[in-house]
Each structure stands twice: as structure tokens, then as C-alpha cells.
Amino acid sequence: MSCETRRDLLMLYVAEALDPAEREAIRAHLATGCPRCAGALAEAEATLGHLPLALDPVAPRPEARAALMRRVTAAPRTARSTAPASRSAAATWAGAWVRPALAAAAAVLVTVAALTIPGQRARQALLARLDAQDREIVRLREAVHDAAETVRVLRSPAVRIVALSGTQSQPQATARIFWDQSRRTWHFYAADLRQPGPGRTYQLWFITPAQEKISAGTFDVDPQGEAALEVAIPPGLEAVAVAAAAVTDEPAGGSPQPTGSIHLAGSVARPSS
Amino acid sequence: MTVVQDDLALMSAIAAGDPSALRDLYDRHAGQVLALCLRILRDRAEAEEALGDVFLELWEKADRFRETRGAPLSYLMTVARSRAIDRLRRRQRTGTFVDSHPSLETVAPAAQAAADAGPYLDMAASEQKAKIRRALAGLSAAERRAVELSFFDGLSHGEIAKTLQEPLGTVKSRIRQGLLRLRDALGDEYGRMETA
Numbered sequence: 246m247s248c249e250t251r252r253d254l255l256m257l258y259v260a261e262a263l264d265p266a267e268r269e270a271i272r273a274h275l276a277t278g279c280p281r282c283a284g285a286l287a288e289a290e291a292t293l294g295h296l297p298l299a300l301d302p303v304a305p306r307p308e309a310r311a312a313l314m315r316r317v318t319a320a321p322r323t324a325r326s327t328a329p330a331s332r333s334a335a336a337t338w339a340g341a342w343v344r345p346a347l348a349a350a351a352a353v354l355v356t357v358a359a360l361t362i363p364g365q366r367a368r369q370a371l372l373a374r375l376d377a378q379d380r381e382i383v384r385l386r387e388a389v390h391d392a393a394e395t396v397r398v399l400r401s402p403a404v405r406i407v408a409l410s411g412t413q414s415q416p417q418a419t420a421r422i423f424w425d426q427s428r429r430t431w432h433f434y435a436a437d438l439r440q441p442g443p444g445r446t447y448q449l450w451f452i453t454p455a456q457e458k459i460s461a462g463t464f465d466v467d468p469q470g471e472a473a474l475e476v477a478i479p480p481g482l483e484a485v486a487v488a489a490a491a492v493t494d495e496p497a498g499g500s501p502q503p504t505g506s507i508h509l510a511g512s513v514a515r516p517s518s
Numbered sequence: 519m520t521v522v523q524d525d526l527a528l529m530s531a532i533a534a535g536d537p538s539a540l541r542d543l544y545d546r547h548a549g550q551v552l553a554l555c556l557r558i559l560r561d562r563a564e565a566e567e568a569l570g571d572v573f574l575e576l577w578e579k580a581d582r583f584r585e586t587r588g589a590p591l592s593y594l595m596t597v598a599r600s601r602a603i604d605r606l607r608r609r610q611r612t613g614t615f616v617d618s619h620p621s622l623e624t625v626a627p628a629a630q631a632a633a634d635a636g637p638y639l640d641m642a643a644s645e646q647k648a649k650i651r652r653a654l655a656g657l658s659a660a661e662r663r664a665v666e667l668s669f670f671d672g673l674s675h676g677e678i679a680k681t682l683q684e685p686l687g688t689v690k691s692r693i694r695q696g697l698l699r700l701r702d703a704l705g706d707e708y709g710r711m712e713t714a
Contacts, residue, residue: 253694256701262668262675262693292704293697294592296669299597299650300557302549309566310544316570317537317577402583403527 246270248436252285259289278392280434281475283399284406326495395432403427407489409511415439418470420509421489431461431490433474435509438466441494447508448499449474452489461490463499487513525590533580540577547591548573551598557670558602559609568605572598603672653703661696668693 251274257263258271275282403426411418420435433449441447449461464474478487494511519674525546531539537603551572575597576583583593654662679689 252660254698254700257694259696260669260689260693262697282643290596291589292701293669294589294595295650296700297554297595297656298550298591298647300550301647302555303553303556304549305552305566305569309569310548312538313544313570316542316574317540318576322576349629372634402529411711438569514596 248279248281248285250455251282252288255282255285256292259286259293278395279422280395280399280423280432281419281436283395287399287406339418356364362434371469383392397422401425401427405492407511407513409435409492409509411437412505412507415508418509420492420511422511424513429478431476431478433461433464433472433476434463435472435492437470438508439470441465444497445494445505446497447472447492447498448495448503448505449476450491450493450503451479451484451487451489458491458503460499460501463495488515522568529580529583531592532577533583537577540573543590543594544573547594550591551594554595554598554670555602558595558672564605564609565602568598568602571601575601580611599669599672606672650704652698656703657694657696657699658698661692661699664689664692665700 251271254263254271258268258417263271275286320431335451347518365421388481407422407424409420409422415438418435418438418439419437421431423432423433423434434449438447446463447466448463451459451461453459459479461476462474463471466472489512491503491507493501493503494505525543528539528543528546532543552565552569555568555572559565559568563590572594576594583590605676657665663682664678667673667681668675673681674688675686675693678693679683679686682689
């Protein structure tokens with residue numbers, strides 16, 4: 246199933262209108278941290294969340310507000326953690342991913358301790374398995390870190406989403422920038438991009454209202470046409486001064502100013518103050 | 519500052535324990551939340567109870583909002599819908615009489631709402647409302663009815679098929695088509711709201 250197909254199913258997932266099997270398949274895919282589907286999920290939630298605004302508002306009686314405020318005054322409040330909620334989510338993720346690997350490694354160690362296997366070959370085979378388990382744990386830890394960071398970014402209220410569309414040269418291409426205003430970083434994800442060609446690379450640009458182009462870095466595209474880039478917004482460049490973002494193809498290593506064709510572009514809505 | 523940014527600031531203050539922020543958020547959106555609760559519950563007194571529950575939950579569990587995506591108003595509406603449907607199901611289990619399912623057009627007549635709306639209705643909200651209504655109007659009558667029964671009444675596909683006396687497959691197809699049409703009509707507005 247493609248992510249484009251999942252985009253349709255995600256709308257039904259949020260509306261709780263999927264069959265159990267479809268629902269579970271979507272839930273499992275979302276758990277992989279797929280940024281494209283996470284964006285589609287946000288789109289579906291926002292669309293359905295606004296649907297009740299079709300109704301005309303009905304003013305509550307003044308007593309209703311007074312009653313609420315009395316309940317608020319009397320309500321116990323749980324202690325607020327200073328750690329972001331997403332950190333606990335990340336910990337949950339880490340637990341879910343790493344624990345089975347650690348358990349598997351521990352099982353191997355127990356096996357080693359319990360068995361008294363004569364012969365060098367058997368011991369070497371077990372040590373080789375332990376090495377493989379260690380490598381797998383390292384790989385899983387890295388995957389958990391990446392996935393947890395993706396989840397943190399997607400769940401943060403300080404993150405805004407900027408969509409980039411493919412231009413005439415690559416109309417099929419799409420990209421999203423998750424703009425983490427609290428950390429002044431852009432998390433850029435692109436899909437369906439063609440390879441840039443021999444000796445060429447893709448380059449992401451910040452564009453100011455005065456049309457000044459500032460490089461945000463170069464990136465490669467994987468065989469599936471996907472790319473990811475994390476960019477710190479350069480010091481001195483106020484976030485509000487970014488008016489647009491674009492991707493061009495440039496000579497390998499990048500260019501100080503764009504010289505190639507534009508493949509992706511999108512405007513950045515200026516926050517009101 | 520936009521409505522969304524104002525709401526985000528209020529949500530942060532609520533999370534920090536500022537009751538005046540909760541009161542301000544209530545003044546902004548209580549009318550819209552009550553309209554949704556009334557649409558689902560069709561009982562003014564119970565809808566106002568649900569309204570209070572929603573904002574109390576927001577106060578007690580403001581941290582949860584950080585784990586969601588989207589605008590605070592969208593989150594508020596999601597919580598309100600869920601709580602109202604919980605009450606509706608509880609009422610149905612206890613055998614309390616439930617009125618027939620009214621359509622969006624028959625609940626909260628516009629003239630009365632306009633008179634009641636006061637500070638809850640501003641021009642931006644009117645434009646937003648018009649856009650959502652246009653999107654709903656873009657659905658066929660059968661699709662709209664099926665989506666309403668699913669989204670606003672919390673009915674299962676089987677229950678909708680029984681209510682409308684239509685085959686289950688037809689109902690499923692209409693809900694899918696209707697939701698996807700809404701997504702296509704509104705997705706650019708809300709899913710990509712940061713794109714100019």
C-alpha cells in the first residue's frame with residue numbers, strides 16, 4: 246500500500262470509519278514514524294476537527310460559566326512536569342523498541358552462562374551472535390532516536406508545517422517542512438524526487454521577502470526518491486523574515502547562490518504579531 | 519496575532535495554571551462547543567453539562583494538548599465531540615428517549631444563533647463557517663447524511679445502515695466518499711494552513 250493510498254485511509258482512520266483490520270494496519274504504519282503519513286494524519290485531524298464549525302454557535306447561559314469557574318477553583322491539578330510531554334512519548338517509544346532487543350541479548354548471555362559447551366567453535370559462534378546482537382541494539386537505538394525526534398517535532402505545538410509543491414520540472418514531487426519555532430530548526434522531508442543527475446545535488450534555500458536567497462544545505466535522494474534534512478535557521482536571520490523556501494539542483498557540493506532549475510517551492514505564511 | 523496564535527498562548531497559560539486564561543478561552547469558543555454538544559445531545563441542559571466537562575478536562579489535563587497536532591480549537595472540538603458522544607451512548611444504554619437525528623440545517627437556527635452569538639461570532643469565524651458549509655454542500659444529500667450520522671451522532675456503520683434503511687456497503691461507500699470530498703475541499707485550508 247502506498248502512502249498516497251494511506252492518505253485516504255487516514256481521513257477515515259481519524260473519523261473512526263475504518264474496519265478493524267484497516268485500522269490496525271494504519272496504526273502499525275504510523276508507529277514506524279513515516280513523516281509523510283504523519284503529515285496526512287495532521288491534515289485529517291485538522292480537517293475533521295474544524296467540521297463542527299459549520300454549526301452556528303449557541304451562547305451558553307452565564308450561570309454555566311460561573312459553574313465552570315467554581316469547578317475549576319475546586320479541581321485538584323496534577324503537578325505539571327517541566328519536561329515536554331513528547332519526551333515521555335519518546336521514552337515509551339524507546340522502551341517499546343529497545344527492550345525486546347535487550348531482552349534477546351540477555352537471553353543469549355544467559356544461554357552462554359548456562360551452557361558449558363566444550364570446544365572453541367561453539368564459543369566463537371556464540372560470541373559472534375553476541376556481536377550481532379550488539380550491532381542490532383546500536384541500530385535500534387539510532388532508529389528509536391530518529392523516530393522519537395520525529396514524533397517530538399510532530400507533536401509540538403510550536404511546530405508549523407510548510408508545504409512545498411513540485412514545480413513544472415517535477416510536478417510529482419512533494420515536500421514538507423516542520424518548522425520547530427522553539428528550537429529554530431527546520432525538518433525537511435521530500436518525496437517522489439528524481440535523482441539530481443551525475444555531478445549534481447539538491448540544495449534547499451531560505452528566501453527572504455527581499456528575495457535574498459540563503460542556502461539551507463544540500464541533500465541526497467535515496468533510491469525511493471525520498472530525502473530528509475535538518476536545518477538550523479542561520480543566526481541573524483529572524484524566522485519571521487523567511488518568506489519562502491525552494492529546492493534547486495546545483496553542482497555537487499552546492500552553490501553560494503541558486504543557479505539550477507527550481508524543483509520544489511512553497512510560501513511561508515508570515516506569523517502575525 | 520491570529521486566532522490560532524491567541525489560542526496557543528491561552529493554552530500555554532492554562533497549562534501553567536492560569537484560570538483567567540481558561541475563562542478567556544471559554545469566552546472565545548464556548549458558543550461553538552455548546553453548539554456541537556447540543557447537536558449531538560439535543561438537550562440544552564445536558565449539552566451545557568458537557569460543555570462544562572470539556573473545559574474542566576482542558577483545565578485538568580492541559581498537558582495532553584502538547585501531544586496533539588493542530589489548532590487548539592480543533593482539539594477542543596475533538597474533545598467535545600468525544601465527550602458528548604460518550605454521554606449520548608450512556609443515555610442510550612439507560613433507555614432514555616432519543617429524538618430522531620436532525621440534520622445540520624435544522625439545529626440551532628441561524629437567526630436565533632446570530633442573536634445569541636454576541637462575542638463568539640466575528641467576521642473571520644463567519645468566513646470559516648461559510649467555507650465549511652460550502653464543503654458540506656458539495657456532498658450529495660445521501661453522503662452528507664451518512665457523514666453526519668457517523669461524525670455527529672457517533673453511529674456505527676451498521677447503525678447508520680439501519681437508520682437509513684440502506685445496505686451496509688452503500689453506507690460505507692457514502693461515508694468514505696463524503697469524508698474524502700471534505701478532505702479535498704478543506705485540506706488545503708486546515709492541513710496546509712501555513713502555506714500561502
